Amino acid sequence: MPPVxxxxxxxxxxxxxxxxxxxxxxxxxxxxxIAEGEVVIRQLLRxxxxxxxxxxxxxxxxxxRHALLAEVPDAAPVYAAGQSVMNAIVGFDIHRGLLALGxxxxxxxxxxxxxxxPRTVVGLVGIANHDNMGGIFRNCxxxxxxxxxxxxxxxDPLYRKALRVSVGGILRVPFARAGSGPDLVERLRRHGxxxxxxxxAGSRTLSEIGAIPNAALILGAEGPGLPDxxxxxxxxxxxxxxxxxxxxxxxxxxxxxxxxxxRREA
Amino acid sequence: MPPVxxxxxxxxxxxxxxxxxxxxxxxxxxxxxIAEGEVVIRQLLRxxxxxxxxxxxxxxxxxxRHALLAEVPDAAPVYAAGQSVMNAIVGFDIHRGLLALGxxxxxxxxxxxxxxxPRTVVGLVGIANHDNMGGIFRNCxxxxxxxxxxxxxxxDPLYRKALRVSVGGILRVPFARAGSGPDLVERLRRHGxxxxxxxxAGSRTLSEIGAIPNAALILGAEGPGLPDxxxxxxxxxxxxxxxxxxxxxxxxxxxxxxxxxxRREA
Numbered sequence: 001m002p003p004v005x006x007x008x009x010x011x012x013x014x015x016x017x018x019x020x021x022x023x024x025x026x027x028x029x030x031x032x033x034i035a036e037g038e039v040v041i042r043q044l045l046r047x048x049x050x051x052x053x054x055x056x057x058x059x060x061x062x063x064x065r066h067a068l069l070a071e072v073p074d075a076a077p078v079y080a081a082g083q084s085v086m087n088a089i090v091g092f093d094i095h096r097g098l099l100a101l102g103x104x105x106x107x108x109x110x111x112x113x114x115x116x117x118p119r120t121v122v123g124l125v126g127i128a129n130h131d132n133m134g135g136i137f138r139n140c141x142x143x144x145x146x147x148x149x150x151x152x153x154x155x156d157p158l159y160r161k162a163l164r165v166s167v168g169g170i171l172r173v174p175f176a177r178a179g180s181g182p183d184l185v186e187r188l189r190r191h192g193x194x195x196x197x198x199x200x201a202g203s204r205t206l207s208e209i210g211a212i213p214n215a216a217l218i219l220g221a222e223g224p225g226l227p228d229x230x231x232x233x234x235x236x237x238x239x240x241x242x243x244x245x246x247x248x249x250x251x252x253x254x255x256x257x258x259x260x261x262x263r264r265e266a
Numbered sequence: 267m268p269p270v271x272x273x274x275x276x277x278x279x280x281x282x283x284x285x286x287x288x289x290x291x292x293x294x295x296x297x298x299x300i301a302e303g304e305v306v307i308r309q310l311l312r313x314x315x316x317x318x319x320x321x322x323x324x325x326x327x328x329x330x331r332h333a334l335l336a337e338v339p340d341a342a343p344v345y346a347a348g349q350s351v352m353n354a355i356v357g358f359d360i361h362r363g364l365l366a367l368g369x370x371x372x373x374x375x376x377x378x379x380x381x382x383x384p385r386t387v388v389g390l391v392g393i394a395n396h397d398n399m400g401g402i403f404r405n406c407x408x409x410x411x412x413x414x415x416x417x418x419x420x421x422d423p424l425y426r427k428a429l430r431v432s433v434g435g436i437l438r439v440p441f442a443r444a445g446s447g448p449d450l451v452e453r454l455r456r457h458g459x460x461x462x463x464x465x466x467a468g469s470r471t472l473s474e475i476g477a478i479p480n481a482a483l484i485l486g487a488e489g490p491g492l493p494d495x496x497x498x499x500x501x502x503x504x505x506x507x508x509x510x511x512x513x514x515x516x517x518x519x520x521x522x523x524x525x526x527x528x529r530r531e532a
Contacts, residue, residue: 139518144508169511207529242410242528245435252405252521255514259522262508263473 002074004062007081010088015079017101018056020091021160032103033158035171037096038068043168044102045071050171051105052076058086058097065098102158102171110149110178114191118146120262121193121216125151125181125230127250128221133157134165135251136219141169143258148175151184181230188216195234197226198257200247202238206260209237217257222250268340270328273347276354281345283367284322286357287426298369299424301437303362304334309434310368311337316437317371318342324352324363331364342366368424368437376415376444380457384412386528387459387482391447391496393420393516394487400431401517402485407435409524414441417450447496454482461500463492464523466513468504472526475503483523488516 007015021034032053035044044052045068055072057065059080072078087093114121122145127133133155140148155162157170178184185195193216196209209215218234220226226234239248239256248256273281287300298319301310310318311334321338323331325346338344353359380387388411393399399421406414421428423436444450451461459482462475475481484500486492492500505514505522514522 135515135518138511138515140509141511142507142509142514144510172511206525239525240529241408243406243408244410245404245407245438248408248521249401249404249517251515252401252518255518256522256525259472259505259525263506 001070001072002076002078004057004078004080006059007056007079007085007089010085014077015056015081015089017054018089018099021099022091032101033163034160035100035102035163035168036160037098037164038065040163040168040171041098041100042068042071043171044100047171049105049108049174050102053101053103054079055101056081056086056089056099058083058094061097068098108174108176110176110184110187113147113149113174113176114187116147120145120258121147121149121188122254122258123149123151123178123184123188123195123216123218124154125184125218125226126221126224127154127219130155130159130162131165132222132250133159134162134170135249136254137162137166137169137173139169139251139255139258140173141166142255143262145173145258148173149178149184149187150175151181152177152179153181181227182233185218185230185233189233197231197234197236198239198253199225199231199236200238202236204235204237206237206239206257209257209261215261217254217261219250219254219257222247267336267338268342268344270323270344270346272325273322273345273351273355276351280343281322281347281355283320284355284365287365288357298367299429300426301366301368301429301434302426303364303430304331306429306434306437307364307366308334308337309437310366313437315371315374315440316368319367319369320345321367322347322352322355322365324349324360327363334364374440374442376442376450376453379413379415379440379442380453382413386411386524387413387415387454388520388524389415389417389444389450389454389461389482389484390420391417391450391484391492392487392490393485396421396425396428397431398488398516399423399425400428400436401515402520403428403432403435403439405435405517405521405524406439407432409528411439411524414439415444415450415453416441417447418443418445419447447493448499451484451496451499463497463500463502464505464519465491465497465502466504468502470501470503472503472505472523475523475527481527483520483527485516485520485523488513
């Protein structure tokens, strides 16, 4: 663990990355991403693809978070601030008291990931909601998904809220962008996978997914679902429901589909 | 559809129930509950157990929501207000522009519900988070659950946020309180059901649930899970996961378990 550096002035340039955290969520932050709270930061410190560049900790938490801070590499400064200074830095009353600036160790392309022959692959097309993105990655981590490919219209998984909802799963499951939806599907086919799109109008039931060799799950946005050009290029499966009610949330759908898919693989 | 009554004064006593909606969420509202948005209000208007007592609609939405408003019974007044009056009434800038005051048509006890011999029953113990409550009910509606029993420590499903997350599923699936967790389990047994608790330490896998006659699913809070006295009184099943990661969200868990349970029943 690196020495703790005390910050007394909210305008200190060393903690620039943590300033006005919420506003930055909106404009994006080319220099990295913000991980909040002990659970997410622990995943950051143990991540293969990401690392902590620095931490900002409420001074009164330094003692109680000692086990976590002991995992921080020496190259990452740990800044400590009193609660009022910390609030002034981030721009709101922050209760978690534990923030990290994360960054990628290395760029990973879709081809880099797919060439490792991952066993379980998920493709996301048009997932624009950060809650759903986080929920899907939480499930991917729980069921041991090896690779997630994202189309160009899906939102950034490294947004603060998505990270939080994923309980850090986003920092655990390797992911990369893979162009348009049809590009993503075509890339999977080229590498020997069978893209399987979840759709209420699917031609087979999800329980048949075990009979599909090298199935890669493709999930689309709630509401519109997967676009037609993706559905046409994929095998489609549906989740049979008896309720005649509105469709499932896409994060829940991912959990059900991964449960079924990984059971067949076991 | 009843005639539309225009409200020009935010202090008009006729729209008292809609005043400061957010504060009321906190203190509870003995006189009923607030349903927001077209999707939830449609479920309210079609509910067997609940009904709309009145509606408050942004004036500019009256035309575009005509199909929905045509379903409002004559006994429920429809109030219309301009956007600024509406904001002043509810206490924040409201974008949905469509609120209803809902109330129960009739009290339903746990015994009332269970005596109808529902095919699919879910018991909830210690579900204190409104997002999770809403997500669970959304899944219950999607998979055609007939009855939900809640222990005394679970939160109120009729809270505004739970209703919204459930996309109205809470108004579609009959539910009732059933005392403590052990009381709930004992009641199910007395009526011939086999209570099956979901737990990471479950003695059987979820896929075996089809072999359990009259299984009734019991779900506990994320984090603590089901209390020991409930687990001891129930058959327990687990969802096998390969990821070695944090457990699943309880709403996702309910979706996976209901997928498995209702498939076996089909």
